[in-house]
Amino acid sequence: MHYDLLPATGGYTDIAIGDLVTEAGVTIPEVSLRLHAFYTATEGDADYAEFSAGPLPGTDLRQRPIILVEHALTGNGNVVDWWEDMVGEGKPIDTNRYLVLCANVLGGCDGSTGPSSPHPDGKAWGSRFPGLSIRDMVTAEKKMLEVLGITQVHAIIGASMGGARTLEWTLMYPDTVLAALPIAVSARASAWQIGIQSTQIRFIEADPHWQGGDYYGTGLTPSEGMGQARRIAHLTYRGELEIDERFGTDPQVGENPLGPYRSPDQRFAVESYLDLHAERLKKRFDPGTYAVLTDALNRHDVGRGRNGMNAALGSSQVPTMVVGVDTDILYPLHQQEHLSRNLGDFIGLSKITSPTGHDGFLIESRQMGQILVKFLGKVEQLSAKPVE
Amino acid sequence: MHYDLLPATGGYTDIAIGDLVTEAGVTIPEVSLRLHAFYTATEGDADYAEFSAGPLPGTDLRQRPIILVEHALTGNGNVVDWWEDMVGEGKPIDTNRYLVLCANVLGGCDGSTGPSSPHPDGKAWGSRFPGLSIRDMVTAEKKMLEVLGITQVHAIIGASMGGARTLEWTLMYPDTVLAALPIAVSARASAWQIGIQSTQIRFIEADPHWQGGDYYGTGLTPSEGMGQARRIAHLTYRGELEIDERFGTDPQVGENPLGPYRSPDQRFAVESYLDLHAERLKKRFDPGTYAVLTDALNRHDVGRGRNGMNAALGSSQVPTMVVGVDTDILYPLHQQEHLSRNLGDFIGLSKITSPTGHDGFLIESRQMGQILVKFLGKVEQLSAKPVE
Numbered sequence: 221m222h223y224d225l226l227p228a229t230g231g232y233t234d235i236a237i238g239d240l241v242t243e244a245g246v247t248i249p250e251v252s253l254r255l256h257a258f259y260t261a262t263e264g265d266a267d268y269a270e271f272s273a274g275p276l277p278g279t280d281l282r283q284r285p286i287i288l289v290e291h292a293l294t295g296n297g298n299v300v301d302w303w304e305d306m307v308g309e310g311k312p313i314d315t316n317r318y319l320v321l322c323a324n325v326l327g328g329c330d331g332s333t334g335p336s337s338p339h340p341d342g343k344a345w346g347s348r349f350p351g352l353s354i355r356d357m358v359t360a361e362k363k364m365l366e367v368l369g370i371t372q373v374h375a376i377i378g379a380s381m382g383g384a385r386t387l388e389w390t391l392m393y394p395d396t397v398l399a400a401l402p403i404a405v406s407a408r409a410s411a412w413q414i415g416i417q418s419t420q421i422r423f424i425e426a427d428p429h430w431q432g433g434d435y436y437g438t439g440l441t442p443s444e445g446m447g448q449a450r451r452i453a454h455l456t457y458r459g460e461l462e463i464d465e466r467f468g469t470d471p472q473v474g475e476n477p478l479g480p481y482r483s484p485d486q487r488f489a490v491e492s493y494l495d496l497h498a499e500r501l502k503k504r505f506d507p508g509t510y511a512v513l514t515d516a517l518n519r520h521d522v523g524r525g526r527n528g529m530n531a532a533l534g535s536s537q538v539p540t541m542v543v544g545v546d547t548d549i550l551y552p553l554h555q556q557e558h559l560s561r562n563l564g565d566f567i568g569l570s571k572i573t574s575p576t577g578h579d580g581f582l583i584e585s586r587q588m589g590q591i592l593v594k595f596l597g598k599v600e601q602l603s604a605k606p607v608e
Numbered sequence: 609m610h611y612d613l614l615p616a617t618g619g620y621t622d623i624a625i626g627d628l629v630t631e632a633g634v635t636i637p638e639v640s641l642r643l644h645a646f647y648t649a650t651e652g653d654a655d656y657a658e659f660s661a662g663p664l665p666g667t668d669l670r671q672r673p674i675i676l677v678e679h680a681l682t683g684n685g686n687v688v689d690w691w692e693d694m695v696g697e698g699k700p701i702d703t704n705r706y707l708v709l710c711a712n713v714l715g716g717c718d719g720s721t722g723p724s725s726p727h728p729d730g731k732a733w734g735s736r737f738p739g740l741s742i743r744d745m746v747t748a749e750k751k752m753l754e755v756l757g758i759t760q761v762h763a764i765i766g767a768s769m770g771g772a773r774t775l776e777w778t779l780m781y782p783d784t785v786l787a788a789l790p791i792a793v794s795a796r797a798s799a800w801q802i803g804i805q806s807t808q809i810r811f812i813e814a815d816p817h818w819q820g821g822d823y824y825g826t827g828l829t830p831s832e833g834m835g836q837a838r839r840i841a842h843l844t845y846r847g848e849l850e851i852d853e854r855f856g857t858d859p860q861v862g863e864n865p866l867g868p869y870r871s872p873d874q875r876f877a878v879e880s881y882l883d884l885h886a887e888r889l890k891k892r893f894d895p896g897t898y899a900v901l902t903d904a905l906n907r908h909d910v911g912r913g914r915n916g917m918n919a920a921l922g923s924s925q926v927p928t929m930v931v932g933v934d935t936d937i938l939y940p941l942h943q944q945e946h947l948s949r950n951l952g953d954f955i956g957l958s959k960i961t962s963p964t965g966h967d968g969f970l971i972e973s974r975q976m977g978q979i980l981v982k983f984l985g986k987v988e989q990l991s992a993k994p995v996e
Contacts, residue, residue, distance in 0.1 A: 244868040351870040411855035411878040412848030418879045419839045423811075425872060426832065444814065451807045452840055460800030460940065467799035469909050478912075480632040482739040482903045484813060490799040491806045515870045521857050524866075549937055552848065 221369040229315070232256040232297055234331060235323070237363035246350035249340055253364045254324040254331025256297035258307060259284065260315040285603065286370060287313055288361070289322040290378025290385040293453075293513050294505055296330035297322045305585035312592035318374065325385070326360035327352045327512040335508030336436055344436030345508075352512055353519045354381075358388045365396065372396060375599050377592070379403035379543075379581040380551070381513065384520045387559075390538035391522055399567075399599040401592070403543040403581050406555035407529045407562070408521035413550065416456060417514045420449035424507045433508060446507040447498035449514075454497050459547040459577030467493060533562035539602055540565060541595045543588075545572045545580035567598060609757040617703070620644040620685055622719060623711070625751035634738035637728055641752045642712040642719025644685035646695060647672065648703040673991065674758060675701055676749070677710040678766025678773040681841075681901050682893055684718035685710045693973035700980035706762065713773070714748040715740045715900040723896030724824055732824035733896075740900055741907045742769075746776045753784065760784060763987050765980070767791035767931075767969040768939070769901065772908045775947075778926035779910055787955070787987040789980070791931040791969050794943035795917045795950070796909035801938065804844060805902045808837035812895045821896060834895040835886030837902075842885050847935040847965030855881060921950035927990055928953060929983050931976075933960045933968035955986060 227233040234252045241247050289299045289307070299307050299322040307313045307320055324332040327349070335349040365373070376397050378386040383405025390400045409417075427445030429435055435442060455463075467490040471477050475486045487495075523529030540563050544556030553571065560569040570591040574580040581588050615621040622640045629635050677687045677695070687695050687710040695701045695708055712720040715737070723737040753761070764785050766774040771793025778788045797805075815833030817823055823830060843851075855878040859865050863874045875883075911917030928951050932944030941959065948957040958979045962968040969976050 242868065244866060246868045347869075350868050351866075353866070408857055410848055410852040411857070411876070412843060412846075412851045414855075414857065414876045415843050415851065415878045415882055416840070418876065419836065419843075419882065421870075422839075422872070423836065426836070428816075448807065448811065448814070451810075452804070455800060455803050455807075458800075460798055460937075461942075463800045463803065464798040467802075469796055469799070469802065478632060478739075478741070478907055480630065480634045480738050481735075482809075482899065484810070488799070488802045488806065488906065490803045494803055494807065511870065518876065519866055549848075554849075 222367075225368055227255065227257050229257060229259050230300070232331065235364045235367050237360060237367055240326070240356070240360055240363065242350050242356045243353045244351060248333060248350065251326065251333045251360060251363075253326065253333070253360055254297055254328075255364065255368075256299065256322050258300060258315045258320040258322075259318070260309045284319045285317070285374030286372070287318045287320050288365075288373050288376045288389075289313070289320060290376065290382030290389075291322060291325065292378075292380035292382050293517070294501060294510070295382070296328065297324045298330075302582065306589060306592060312589040312596070313377070323361060323364060325381070325513065326357045327509060327516065329506035329509040332360075334506070335433065335512055336506040344434075346436050347433035349433075349508070349512060351519070352516045354384045354388050354516055355392060357516065358385050358392050361385070361389075362393050362396065373398065374603065375399045375401060375596065377401040377403070377595075378405075380405060380578065381517055383551075384517065387522055387540075390536050390540055391526070391532060394537045397538050398603055399595075400538050400540045401543065401595050402540065402559070404545055404548055404551045404556070404578055405559075406520075406551050407533055407559055408523060409518050410555070414518045416452065417518050420452055421511045421514050423448040423452075424511050427507075430507070433511075436508075442507045443502040446505065446510050447502050449510065450498045450501045451494045454494060456550040457577060457579045459549070459575045459580075461547065461575035462577065463490060465575065466490075530562045533559065534564045536564040538565060539567045539598075541568045541570065541598065542566070543570045543572065543581065543591055545574055545576070545578060545584075547575055548578040548580065550578045568594075570594070610755075613756055615643065615645050617645060617647050618688070620719065623752045623755055625748060625755055628714070628744070628748055628751065630738050630744045631741045631747075632739060636721065636738065639714065639721045639748060639751075641714065641721070641748055642685055642716075643752065643756075644687065644710050646688060646703045646708040646710075647706070648697045672707045673705070673762030674760070675706045675708050676753075676761050676764045676777075677701070677708060678764065678770030678777075679710060679713065680766075680768035680770050681905070682889060682898070683770070684716065685712040686718075690970065694977060694980060700977040701765070701984070711749060711752060713769070713901065714745045715897060715904065717894035717897040720748075722894070723821065723900055724894040732822075734824050735821035737821075737896070737900060739907070740904045742772045742776050742904055743780060745904065746773050746780050749773070749777075750781055750784065761786065762991060763787045763789065763984065765789040765791070765983075766793075768793060768966065769905055771939075772905065775910055775928075778924050778928055779914070779920060782925045785926050786991055787983075788926050788928045789931065789983050790928065790947070792933055792936055792939045792944070792966055793947075794908075794939050795921055795947055796911060797906050798943070802906045804840065805906050808840055809899050809902050811836040811840075812899050815895075818895070821899075824896075830895045831890040834893065834898050835890050837898065838886045838889045839882040842882060844938040845966045847937070847963045847968075849935065849963035850965065851878060853963065854878075918950045921947065922952045924952035926953060927955045927986075929956045929958065929986065930954070931958045931960065931969065931979055933962055933964070933966060933972075935963055936966040936968065938966045956982075958982070 383402035424445040427442030429440040470489040526532035771790035812833040815830030817828040858877040914920035
């Protein structure tokens, strides 16, 4: 392993992985992925302490197992930001024990090559950026590991779009992965998901600022369309019980949604909440990336070219534990039950019980943490087994 | 009862109900509702046979019990069109036995006064049309019954927005209603519903053709926005299991959604299906009505001004049977269970078991029919009881 290429703990670095040919046959030249790394120096481990101060050529992280975390649609490589209770010193994914890696996905807008990053001609990729599949993202990540000289990953963990990549990892590169934990995901996109996701893409493309996808550098961004998409998406991420407990039919403070005339300025509290989430995403996320990644979710299907979904799952040789949330309407629990029935090396199904819906993996820290501890305990047992 | 005002069976007539003051205090002058009526002449009943040929002044439908059916958001008074297996000769709501009435809702675009109908000044109401509550709709229907001279309704039956009106009928005019069957509805809008419904309104208002709601007569209609709203709405009406069984990840015939570049012309089959439903609605429905009625659903709350939701339900004096669909994500079954626990004169909860979701009341004819037969049987028993 080329530890000199790793960033300092908590930092990131861009890993150039060369050209990538997509599943549908388009070559993306000069791809790079932005990689974040997390590993805590422990007392009595001078090497680590030194190393944690920055990337030191030749420093060896020795036997530290590697955990690759896969982020969801609008996440990024900075896993301690969006999963702070799960990753860190003494936390379920313990940076005292593990070297934790998390890269911004191919097509992303947080440092990796995507529609908003420069094409070799210097202008943004824009509409020239091809359609991606989940497999293309995994292909890029495998290339990244190759550049880093990493041949074995202790565990791959991811939820939602990260769960889709996790599943594909187990099928595309089983020799690289000791164990996997796909969370709140399915073997393939359901028609309902494709329906609601493709509609979100249309909101973005219907925004007059979209300009066929080539809005970069024009000073106009299809943020309104992405905001509309986010409002709908957020309602698929959250359970109706949780949202109702928080907002019910409350009016937004100072506004009257029951007034004589309907008005966008007179909102229920939940409308204001959705506005807030839409505004937040508009500030931090690129609509072109939102469209490309959402489309990749539509294309998610482990069965493609592998004799169908169940044959593909059955062929899996990677010990895989599955997690679902009982109130998830985007990836309903029956989809994780389906994975459980069909995976070739299934080691358990854990259910998060919560009114929160899909986002339970982000919100229910106690339950999610217990599941991670249980899973990683199992993987330690697996890795301790003598090679047959 | 003024039978001379009734239309011929299968036909409709516009009932002028005078001015209406909304719950929020706006007067709508010269309101009319378009009323459809269905009643079959039976053999050996010359009066009915004669009557069914057309409205005959003075003809008496005598002891025929009246059933008022309340339509859902994009329905209309022509109940045999959208609930054809439920209403007719020998059908669960048997027109041999009952006089079935169904009026286009206040605010509607199928003949009743709404944003697209003429203001007294001759131009369309447009943005001058006020915000409506479910109660305003019921107020209008009560006025309609008064004009018709109807003081007693055997049963009120409605699903979704029609279920909301049905519930309000039992609380606003309990003396008029012998029994009620609200289907796939709740005591009040949930925050999740308000979230997804208010977002649909925004799609319409974000359409450049909206023109502040005053697009009538301009030749431009915010149909695209309403189409987007419909795509999302349809996905809340249908269960993901049913949609997935039909479409899965199939591409639309002749298109390739897995191609090298993402394109709106290369669709999954489910996208084409949603396009179809959006196009159909665009042809037959007014976006201004869609916005007003959707807003009324947001305002639905039986507890408003009645000491809260459960006190309001508890005060109900009308025997009420409740129906839900087990896979409904828009009005989840726990909402009907809540009604059942709290209604003051609850006579039963029936569950439609179906992968179809909310639209189960339209699709699962066998189950819906059995429920209607059971309900109407109970009501016959109630109506046969001697007055105490």
